[in-house]
Amino acid sequence: MEQRRPSTPEERTAAIAGIFDDELKKIAEKIAQARDLELHVDTNGAVRRRQHEILNLQQRQAELIRDRNLVLGGITAPPAIRHLFETRIRKIDLEAERVTSHSLGVLFERGAVIGKEQELEHLDTVRTDMLRVGNAVLDILGEPPLKDHKAPQPNPNPQH
Numbered sequence: 001m002e003q004r005r006p007s008t009p010e011e012r013t014a015a016i017a018g019i020f021d022d023e024l025k026k027i028a029e030k031i032a033q034a035r036d037l038e039l040h041v042d043t044n045g046a047v048r049r050r051q052h053e054i055l056n057l058q059q060r061q062a063e064l065i066r067d068r069n070l071v072l073g074g075i076t077a078p079p080a081i082r083h084l085f086e087t088r089i090r091k092i093d094l095e096a097e098r099v100t101s102h103s104l105g106v107l108f109e110r111g112a113v114i115g116k117e118q119e120l121e122h123l124d125t126v127r128t129d130m131l132r133v134g135n136a137v138l139d140i141l142g143e144p145p146l147k148d149h150k151a152p153q154p155n156p157n158p159q160h
Contacts, residue, residue, distance in 0.1 A: 019136045020068035078141045085134030092127045
């Protein structure tokens, strides 16, 4: 059974706030799990940099909070909300291009050494967050979804 789309501004605001709250809760749980790791080893035995993971999760959390406030503040203007998500995705793509083109396997950012592959993985996760949350918000507003220009598009006219 298909859910009905919220129709009043108050219903839309509550539904959009719920999307962000769910995402923020997931990130808070991941932060708690990362803080509980002993010796920087998780349950499947993978060695991870606990502090780096916590910082990445906190960055995702801060970005979602900022986006939540911007979206809820501009809820009466769906084109501006679409533009917000499209701009964020473009910025992430540009940062990923910058990291990819870096000649070394590590980056030196503001005094910190960051692994190139780990940073690309983090940027991909943030980009996925933006697409998922953005499309959920736009669906509530009755807008078409964002297009993921990085993901291969299925051929609408496959030849047999």
